[in-house]
Amino acid sequence: MSDRPRTLLINPTVTSRHSARFPLALLHLAAGLDVKGSCKIVDCNVDRDMPGAVRAAFDGDRFDAVGLGVMGGPQVATAIQASRLVRELDPRVPIVWGSYFPTLYPDTALAAPYVDYAVRGQGDVALPELVQALHQGRHDRIAQIEGLSWKSREGIVHNRARKIVRSDPTGLLPYHLLGDPRKYLAHTYLGRRTVAHQASIGCRFRCTFCGVAAMFGGATALPDAMRLRRDLNYLKYDLGADSVQYFDHNFFDREQDMVPLLEVMAEMALPWWCFARADALLNLSESTWKLVRKSRLRMAYIGAESASPAMLREIRKGTRPDQTLAVAELCRRHGVIPEMSFMVAPPVNTEEETEHTFEFVRELKRINPHSEVVIYIYTPLPDSSRNERDRERHPSAPLLDADGHPMVFPATPEVWTEKRWVDYACHTDAPWLTDRLRRRIRDFETVLRCRFPTVQDMRSPRWVKRTLSAAATWRYHARRYDGPWELNLANRIVRLRMPQVSGL
Structure with a gap:
């Protein structure tokens, strides 16, 4: 041995x-x-x-x-x-x-x-x-x-749960174990050689629907500026990366902790994408926003989640709908595209909340037409999967299917591979949805996607996106989302990029 x-x-x-x-x-x-x-x-x-x-x-x-x-x-x-x-x-x-x-x-x-x-x-x-x-x-x-x-x-x-800590390796990550690391550089909206990186781990917020909250229990850990400089130097000068996609669970945590990192990123000037919160961005000082612009932040994925203040309180998001609209305007002024995600069709007031969100998205687009919108079905975690402390303090209501029966989650990995459970895990369907509402959500997404094609789509020619946008304009303005057969036909040919499926 x-x-x-x-x-x-x-x-x-x-x-x-x-x-x-x-x-x-x-x-x-x-x-x-x-x-x-x-x-x-x-x-x-x-x-x-x-x-x-x-x-x-x-x-x-x-x-x-x-x-x-x-x-x-x-x-x-x-x-x-x-x-x-x-x-x-x-x-x-x-x-x-x-x-x-x-x-x-x-x-x-x-x-x-x-x-x-x-x-x-x-x-x-x-x-x-x-x-x-x-x-x-x-x-x-x-x-x-x-x-x-x-x-x-x-x-x-x-065994007893482990406390989350930042366990940084003494040197660079062992990229050599992947063979040639350059094969992971991708042509994206950010640049021709976009690289993935994660500076911090965890998130101090405890949203009840979020796997990060369940996994990290409100803990977060940021790197020191020296480590980030070393990592970015390798990615930029050794690998040749020209842009970065940060997979930090919540990039903008506390402003005073982020400033040293933003100073390093401003030196590197690599266009970047990250996850962020509306309240964190709204609370940044003008001097920090100056660093953000200098660092070349291009897009921030912001979990807007809902247009309902009551639902945002229920899921312990900690933000308000008015902050979503305010951050859209703030990002417009600073040249950052906000990529907003929304969760529609919750188990309670399913249709009313969904229609309310559609109208809210329209208001968001009015304020900042460049806002990207990603729509998911709200599929909360079972209570047993949430962090133990959150589960005890804030128990969730039982989940029921369309017939009012309690949901039973799979007991084996094999059952989780069934389409209905893959769809649930990917936030694309839920047992309490009716067929009519499924079609309504799908049709709204189609009209919205065609009216406002994502800037992340590097494959579709510009003239094609303009043509589809023009074709979808009358439906969008008239709120005639149902049965967009002509847009569905065009999408079979063009296949516009869907960020919720393929990401950046």
Whole structure:
């Protein structure tokens, strides 16, 4: 047996090759694993032959554990496929699932015979501790690993939750484990060589519907300016990146903490995209906005969520509809495109709330026509998946389907791969929607998307987008959304980009 543990990390397929970005979570895990061991990464978003890539990883190699990062939605199916293949290749190797799916549904993940361990929340420390214990045969240590769920003879055991901390590697992330990192640079609205990066983790807000709140429990951690400068220097000068897509869960946290980071970004002058909150942007001082402009922020994804003050209070969003409208105007003045996401069709007052949101979107477009609008179906987490403290303090109402029956969430990963549950996880459908309302939402999205094509669409010619916009104008102005057959026909030919499907 080698003195150093060996781990295989797999990123199951979840997106197209064109949309593949750095598997940042696996790179952070690899940095932790490499301190006392070594690892190999298989990114199936790039290696499109997933079975072949996994088989090749095992060829002449042995592992103490195999870890898979598993989001909800379509990645569950490919994670199952990869896990079954690993079990076939080496029945003895322990299989560990991490990321959002096992954090939200640890019992469901461990109900599968091909999952031995589930890491809840941050895995940067938990996974190396587990791999070290497995390598040394110290199974007595497993019960002490915080944030770990596992199978004992008596049943599933959930160890104590782990406190979220920032565990920065001493150097750069191990990008070399991905082969040539330049293959992850993408042509986007921001630039011809856009790179993915994450500076901070977590979010101090505790929205009841949000997987980030469930995973991090209100914790957040920012990097120091020196680390960000080092990372951006590598991405810009070594890899040749000309723009950055930041995957921070909430980029603008407290202004005083952000200023040193914005100063570094202003030096680098790389056009960028990020997640943000309306209230945080509204509270920035003029001097900080000057830094934001200098740093070349191009687009901010803002969770507007609802046009209803009551619903925003219910989901503990912490913002108001008037702030959504105000930040749209503020972004217009500063040359930033606000990409606003809305959740329609909540379980209560479903149709009324949806129509109210449609009208609110129109007002938003009147204030700032360049605002991007992304519409999702409101599909809240089951109460059991929310952070334990939030669950106790703010219990949710039971979820009912269209017939008034209590919703029963899947008990196995396989059931989560059924279309209705993939749609639920991706916020594209919910059991309480009627067919009529589904069509209404779909038709409104079609008219809106054609009337205001997204600037993120780099594929469709400009004349095509102008033509579709003109064709949709009368429907939009007359509020005649139902049955836009001519726009649907045009979309089959042109296939305008949908940010909620493909992202930046």
